[in-house]
Amino acid sequence: MYQITKDAGQQMSRTAVLTVHYNSIEDTKRCADSLSVLRDIPLLVVVDNSSQESNVENALVGYPNLEIIRSGENLGFGRGNNLGIRWILSNTDCEFIFLLNNDAIVKPDTIALLEEAMDAFPEAGIVSPRIVFMENPNLLWYGGGSINWYRGKGKVPGYLGPADTKSARTHREGTFISGCAMFIRRTVLEQVGGFDPRFFMYEEDLELCLRVQKAGWGLRYVAEPKVLHKVQASKREEGDVYLSPRDPRNPSLPFFMYHMTKNRLLNMYMHARGMNALRFLIGFSLFLVMDCVRYALAGRWDALVSASEGFASFVSGRNQVCVTDVEKTFIDT
Template identity: 35%
Template sequence: MGGGRLHRRRDLPDLEDAARVIPSDLAVVVVNHNAGAYLERCLRSVLGAAAGIELDVVVVDNASTDGSARVAVGAHPQARLVETGENRGFAAGVNVGIRETDAPFVFVLNPDAEIWEGTLDGFVKVAREHPRAGAIGPLVRNSDGTVYATGRIVPTIGTALGHAFLGPFLPDNRFSRRYRLADWDRRTEREVDWVSGSAFLLRREALDEVGLLDEGFFLYAEEVDLFTRLRRAGWSILYTPELEVIHEGGVSTGRSRRMHLLHSRSVARYFAKHHGRGWRLPLVPLVRLGLRARAELVSLRDAVRRRRP
C-alpha cells in the first residue's frame, strides 16, 4: 500500500472479535480528511440506517489534522478507524477500506454526506435483485435539498467540449443538459454510465474481476474510470432512488483554484487512459490544454463572485 504505515484503532476489542464471527452484509467505507463534525453525523446516519443488516463500518483517515476521525469513531465505537499516516488521495483511501473488509458489497460514502431517506437494507436488496450491477448509486441531494444530477452519460468529445466551456457560465445549455440527462427527474431506476463519487455501492465480485480504484487519480474522475472498466467488462451501473443521501460537498477539498486544476488533470488523465488511442492520440495534449484553460476560467469566475458585495 505504498510507503505509509497503517494504524488501526478499535475502542472495544470485543467488537472486533464479534466481527470475526458474524459475517457482514455490507461494508461502509468513509475516507476522511479534515471533515470536522460532518464525519460524526455521517457515521450516525449510516448506523441509524442499517435496518437489521450487519455492517462493517471503516473510517480511513488520510492524515487529518483536526482530530475528526478519532472523535467520530469514539462517539460510534461500532466503526473501525484505519489511519494511513499520509494523504495519498481518495482512490487510495477507498482501496485501503475495501481491502480491510470482506463483505459482498461495499458502500463508499463521503464524510460530508448523510443518509437522508431509505435504509441500507433496502439498498442492498436492490443490489441483490440486479446481479449484474457492478455499481449502484443512490439519489443525491445538495445541501439545500435540491436533487443533484447524479447518474450521467460519458459524453462524446463534442458534448464534453460544449459542457466544459458553456456549463460553468450557462448551465442550461444543450450540451450540459445532454450530459446530465436533464430531462430525467431521478425518480425512477435506470442504468447509466456513471454515478456520483460522493455515494456509491460496489459489488465485490465485480471488483475482483476488474480491480480496485486506480490510485493514479488523486482526486476526481477515479469513479468514472472504475465505472468505465466495469461496463467494458459487462457489468452495469445502476441508479436507484431507493436510498437518498444529502451531500454538503467541498468540506475536505474546498473550491479553490488548486482543486479546479486538479479536476482538469484528472479528467485529462481519464481521456488519455480510455480514449487516447488511434486517431484520438493527437488530441491528448489539446485536451490537457483545453481543460487547463477551463480550470483557469472557472477559477476567475469564482474570484469575481467572491468580490461581489
C-alpha cells in the first residue's frame, strides 16, 4: 500500500512534525528549511501523497532527521495524515505530533512555545499557534476558533483582519483548531484515533476537534508562536492570486462544493444534537440556497452539480461505521 524511505536519525525530540506533500515541492522544501534552523531539529515525517513529482528525497536531502512515506495513491488530507500518524506512533516515543501544512513555515521558537503550552495546560489535547498569511503576515488566518453551528464549520474571529488585534494576542480555550497547524498530544491520538477516513478534504479538522472534546480534552489557542501559511497551495500555482474556495472565479470551486456539502452534512449528522442540529438545518439550508443563486448568476453550473453530488454521497454513506480505535483507524482501506 505504501513505501517508507528510512532516513531518520536516532535522536528524538519531544515533537514529531508531520506534513502531507502533494505536487508542491518548493512549498515542502520551504517548510523543511524553516524546521532545520531550530535549536532542536524535530523528526520530520513527509507523506508523499502520490505526487507526480519524483524528486522529494533530492529536495529534502539536507534535512537531518527525515522520514518519507509514499502512499501509493492520493489519500487526501485526512488519510494522508493518518498514514504518518500511524508510523509515528509505531516507531517513536515522541510526546507530541505537530500536523503542519506543507505550505506553511514556522518561526524559530514556535515548537518550543507550543511544548511549553502543553506543559502549562495538561488538560489541553490540541493547541494551535497564531497563523498568518505568508504573503502578508499582517493579515490573520487563524487566531483561535469556535464552531459555527449554523454553518457547520469552524469560525475564526478576526479572519482576514489585522494579525495583531487584542483577540489575536489573547490565549484562550476554543472549540475549533485548524488542521493547518494542529499540535496534538500523543495520548489523545492513541485514545480517539486520527481523522475520519470518510473526509477526503475539508471539515476533517472540525470533526476531529469535536471527537477530542467528547473524549474530555480541551482545545487551546496560544498567541505567541506563529506559523506563516501560503494558503491553498495545492490548488494554485506559484504566484497566483489567492481566491477563497467559495469564490465563483475559483477553478477548484466544484471540488470544494462537493466535499464541503458532503462533509458538513456528515459532520453535523454525527455530532449536532438538539438546538445545534436545528441551527444547522436552518442555517446550512439558507446559505446553500444563497450559494446556488450566486453561482447560477455567475454561470458556475458545475459547482451546483457538484453540490448535488456531494449531497447524494452523504445520503448514501451517512450510516457507514467509522472505526475510531487507533489500531484500525490508521489502516488505509
